[in-house]
Amino acid sequence: AHDGHDVDVVVVGGGIGGLANALALTRKGLRVRVLEQAHEFGEVGAGLQIAPNCTRILDQWGLLDEVKSLGVLPENILMKDAIDGGVLTSLDLSDVERRYGFPYMVIHRSDLHGTLLRACRRAGVDLVNDVTVTAYEQAEGGAVAVHAGGREFGEIVLAADGLRSVARRIVSDDEPVSSAYVAYRSAVPFEKVADLDLHPKDVVVYIGPRCHFVQYSLRHGEMFNQVAVFESPKALAGEEDWGTPDELDGAFAAACDQVRAGLPLMWRDRRWRMYDREPIMDWVRGRIALTGDAAHPPLQYLAQGAIMAIEDAWVLSEHVGAQDRTGSVDWDAALAAYNAVRPQHCRRVLTTARAWGNLWHHDGEKREWRNAVLRDRDVYDYSYVDWLFGPTALTPDQLSPMFPQYAGDDTQA
Numbered sequence: 001a002h003d004g005h006d007v008d009v010v011v012v013g014g015g016i017g018g019l020a021n022a023l024a025l026t027r028k029g030l031r032v033r034v035l036e037q038a039h040e041f042g043e044v045g046a047g048l049q050i051a052p053n054c055t056r057i058l059d060q061w062g063l064l065d066e067v068k069s070l071g072v073l074p075e076n077i078l079m080k081d082a083i084d085g086g087v088l089t090s091l092d093l094s095d096v097e098r099r100y101g102f103p104y105m106v107i108h109r110s111d112l113h114g115t116l117l118r119a120c121r122r123a124g125v126d127l128v129n130d131v132t133v134t135a136y137e138q139a140e141g142g143a144v145a146v147h148a149g150g151r152e153f154g155e156i157v158l159a160a161d162g163l164r165s166v167a168r169r170i171v172s173d174d175e176p177v178s179s180a181y182v183a184y185r186s187a188v189p190f191e192k193v194a195d196l197d198l199h200p201k202d203v204v205v206y207i208g209p210r211c212h213f214v215q216y217s218l219r220h221g222e223m224f225n226q227v228a229v230f231e232s233p234k235a236l237a238g239e240e241d242w243g244t245p246d247e248l249d250g251a252f253a254a255a256c257d258q259v260r261a262g263l264p265l266m267w268r269d270r271r272w273r274m275y276d277r278e279p280i281m282d283w284v285r286g287r288i289a290l291t292g293d294a295a296h297p298p299l300q301y302l303a304q305g306a307i308m309a310i311e312d313a314w315v316l317s318e319h320v321g322a323q324d325r326t327g328s329v330d331w332d333a334a335l336a337a338y339n340a341v342r343p344q345h346c347r348r349v350l351t352t353a354r355a356w357g358n359l360w361h362h363d364g365e366k367r368e369w370r371n372a373v374l375r376d377r378d379v380y381d382y383s384y385v386d387w388l389f390g391p392t393a394l395t396p397d398q399l400s401p402m403f404p405q406y407a408g409d410d411t412q413a
């Protein structure tokens with residue numbers, strides 16, 4: 001119907017970002033095809049924290065009940081010192097839900113991905129596996145994703161191809177930046193941890209010198225999720241094979257009993273080296289646009305990576321949906337509106353995540369200072385999370401100031 005081509009939008013990559021975009025645009029009446037290199041759609045890894053700025057969007061898409069039925073609504077986020085085990089600060093998550101109108105949840109990554117995948121199938125998204133996109137081209141009235149088996153035309157092509165995005169080379173020659181930190185994960189049946197000294201109803205983050213450790217329950221408390229992250233001495237020494245399991249044990253040697261009791265459960269055969277990229281402020285070339293980690297891979301310390309991808313999808317689709325159109329979309333206007341707001345927000349997340357990680361990993365006097373500052377914080381002071389957890393901005397003027405209590409001085413622009 002639409003000028004002979006059989007889909008309106010081509011999405012490259014079927015991770016959380018690609019599927020969220022496909023669903024959001026299909027909900028606006030467009031025909032979307034997703035090209036995924038893997039043989040099946042899926043997610044590896046364990047738990048994912050999803051803050052109110054994500055559950056708000058999932059609710060709008062009609063998916064919040066399903067997500068709630070699969071995940072856990074923790075009571076608190078507790079931040080503790082990894083060496084002495086003392087509580088430094090916390091967030092009361094029932095108060096967070098009251099304040100922002102939507103819950104803070106944790107869910108297995110494959111459950112969130114599965115929820116999006118089922119919603120895409122119900123909505124009629126064309127989901128294609130075993131296709132690796134190798135190049136992109138602009139075309140009359142759209143763009144083309146090129147792969148070994150052919151060429152896929154869309155009025156736009158959205159690249160959701162992750163940290164090592166091929167499409168990103170169109171807009172930037174930057175490379176992933178290694179943090180020299182590595183993550184080990186594990187998700188085990190709760191019985192395996194039942195005898196340990198835990199906070200099964202909370203998300204707990206132990207922060208320590210050059211390391212941190214995260215624990216929370218998943219799947220109605222049937223599973224227990226842990227993430228152990230540390231700076232690799234081998235990475236600092238320039239060795240190729242870094243972040244190896246022997247380094248895991250060494251990194252937490254000085255940690256408190258609660259942390260060390262959890263370490264033997266970590267999966268030792270898989271690890272995630274932590275990379276981000278420098279923020280870039282232009283994600284669009286003609287009818288090709290970046291989204292998700294391809295556009296803004298963060299270090300994970302704010303737990304906003306997948307959330308940003310879902311926000312990207314919501315923002316672009318809302319700009320499309322707001323257009324007064326009879327069959328055709330003004331893509332240039334929608335992409336310009338998207339590009340005017342998302343890079344600015346995501347730049348803040350990327351730079352703040354780096355700074356937040358540095359704060360977590362302090363040693364010596366800096367650690368003492370950090371602990372004193374965190375212990376002093378009022379648990380109900382939301383100035384550090386309002387800009388993250390509040391409603392997703394559609395336009396730059398809706399972006400909330402990062403620290404409203406200090407905004408008075410520099411608003412005379």
Ligand code: FAD
Nearest residue numbers: 013015016017037049132133162292293303304305306307
């Ligand atoms: P990806 O998940 O990388 O998906 C890219 C997809 O594209 C893949 O399916 C890939 O196979 C496919 N692909 C790649 N290249 C091609 C190609 N050329 N052709 C076709 N297909 C291709 N985020 C949160 O919100 N909360 C958290 O608590 C959180 N915790 C984290 C903890 C850790 C340890 C880590 C490592 C990350 C965490 N994140 C978290 C971040 C989150 O995982 C990512 O930001 C998110 O998964 C990115 O999704 P994406 O779809 O953009 O990219």
